[in-house]
Amino acid sequence: MSEVRFGILGCANIARKVARAIALAPNATLYAIASRSIQKAEKFAAENSLPASVRVYGSYDEVVEDSGVDAVYLPLPTSLHVRWAVTAASKKKHVLVEKPAALDVAELDRILEACESNGVQFMDGAMWLHHPRTAHMEHLLSDSNSNGIGTVHFIHSTSTMPTTQEFLENNIRVKPELDALGALGDLAWYCIGASLWAKGYKLPTTVTALPDTTRNAGGVTLSISASLQWDQPNKTVANIHCSFLSHTSMDLAICGSNGSINLKDFIIPYKETSAKFDFTFGAKFVDLHIGWNVRPEEVHVDNKLPQEALMVQEFARLVASIKDCGSQPSRNWPEISRKTQLVVDAVKKSLDLGCKPVVL
């Protein structure tokens, strides 16, 4: 199969990471980059030592008009996703969009409809889903695995990072006109995604924002907690906490009927080449309850490519399959994004209702 040629719209910090990931992925190549000014685009190309073959544009339009581009990656502010994703799809470009996918599910549906009607692949930029550690944990979440954690009862996840005063005043991610969701979009996308993933993408019954939310003067969420509840097939609760105001944490804990999984770096692993999680199975107290019969097992998972390159590789594999073999776009990734967005919307609605429960 041919290498998939990527165009990047925008020179945000995250674009540096994904440009490198495209270079690392064996089935992808960076073909073009664009910023709103040619100077910024050239600076980005120079600073990241991009090969001379990469086309450097001073407008996003030039990328989506370039017939050499197969797929676009959009590291733009969320408010611009719908415009540029729909434009790119209409030009038959496959769309990899940074998370959060959109400001709300209505916008996301416009994107997904544009992708579907143009026969192009859609995927959001949640990289951790592509790490082999995630697949390894998923195996332990399977109901049919008698050596796994069994029926999931409880999920806990956090996505917090400390920011500077400068960030809190000026960063795109806290500007109401650019990223109105703030921490709910940028950070909760991961925790909501992880909760859905742990529940096999079954939507929760009820979503409730918790009253510790902090917003900035523009109304953008800087810190938020929420609780997701499932009634069927069994009662499950997933509590999430996301904040730009706290120390770095990326905790994920899942407790089921037979075991539990714990890790502290689920979104960005501590290091690139391997990752681990703790797996506890069949734990009981010893006689007199003075200790445990087992310790958590440290499960180590090596990865040849970093998770962002694995994401690009998976996306490019789907694109090449459509391009070269006439396959249909995968519905899996759009569905994951849409369910995540639905829960983001529900948390926002609950927040707007003064933390009342929202039934999905």
Added chain:
Amino acid sequence: MSEVRFGILGCANIARKVARAIALAPNATLYAIASRSIQKAEKFAAENSLPASVRVYGSYDEVVEDSGVDAVYLPLPTSLHVRWAVTAASKKKHVLVEKPAALDVAELDRILEACESNGVQFMDGAMWLHHPRTAHMEHLLSDSNSNGIGTVHFIHSTSTMPTTQEFLENNIRVKPELDALGALGDLAWYCIGASLWAKGYKLPTTVTALPDTTRNAGGVTLSISASLQWDQPNKTVANIHCSFLSHTSMDLAICGSNGSINLKDFIIPYKETSAKFDFTFGAKFVDLHIGWNVRPEEVHVDNKLPQEALMVQEFARLVASIKDCGSQPSRNWPEISRKTQLVVDAVKKSLDLGCKPVVL
């Protein structure tokens, strides 16, 4: 100082652990045990190889009437705490009561008033507070420690254990007439206590039960989640999950402005002689966000005595100080119990109100 002589009222399983702890504590001695029948008490003495010097009684009254007894330990069903704690206090016996301290704060206040008016020490049986690991973590929670986790923003804790069908049908802890609080008393006592401890025993502003509660036919809580919120001096959320229906977990995670603490065995350490927790400080992502600048530090804490013996030792120290030196009973332990009970009551109230927030 003289050794403090303990009498144990009741031969529950936990009494075996505490009888051993009394034997291990250098300033305590087991003086008497009682069950409701002499046969059960004798069986308990034989099975636990108690010394022949231990007096074995067939009624609780005989223990509280015995002038040789300085202090009683009450491993009785919660519904019996108020009766026997008040009786013991009126006989000038110091009172160590298994958790939950009482069915509600009104009952606990009767116990605390009896203890205060009789000049005897009160303490509840939350053993983990006496582990040196807890003191070590407390040092990292101090606002004045610039190498600590800083201002606490988020607390997550669980107390879950799998039980058998037999337990769910017949155990004291799920019988409405004996332990009407169920998991909310037996398990949430720890998570609520840990949340208060992490917040320096400042009471939360609001307490909300989450809607995933499971009750048995008698209305006793088998599984419960709740969210505690503090508004002052900074917004903090503590989410707890407690269940008799899930795999064993005793997670505690505390995230602050500068660092975080994580452990998975906060209530009963994996082993008796040492314990550890993970401490992460000043974590940032490396360039390109492809990893972290630091890893969690594993902080190991040795303990010469198991935590339950340290609890007995601390209780006996206070008792001896009252007995031998005329000191006043410590107000610290009763206050911790009372605040914990207040929050238990608030969770119960929220639950009874259909998960409405309860303002404290």
